[in-house]
Amino acid sequence: SHGTGCTLSSALATLAGAGLSWEDALEQAKPWLAAAMRAGEALAVGDASRPTWHGPVDHGHAYRG
Numbered sequence: 001s002h003g004t005g006c007t008l009s010s011a012l013a014t015l016a017g018a019g020l021s022w023e024d025a026l027e028q029a030k031p032w033l034a035a036a037m038r039a040g041e042a043l044a045v046g047d048a049s050r051p052t053w054h055g056p057v058d059h060g061h062a063y064r065g
Contacts, residue, residue, distance in 0.1 A: 002055065002056065002057070003056065004033060007033055007036065007059065008029060008030075011033065012025045012026060012029050015029060035062070036058050037057055040055050040056040040061075041055060043056050
């Protein structure tokens with residue numbers, strides 16, 4: 001999905017800055033990002049029927065969950 005690389009790197013930097021090891025940060029960031037990608041479909045942005053669609057990432061999904 002579009003935006004996953006910058007989202008993952010930002011999550012890792014934030015978690016590492018909060019004191020987690022890089023390994024622990026990755027263990028937390030990966031499932032969060034996967035859920036954000038799944039939740040992105042509900043944002044109804046773009047045209048998912050197109051083969052080039054790369055959908056949004058719902059960064060705030062955990063707060064609405």
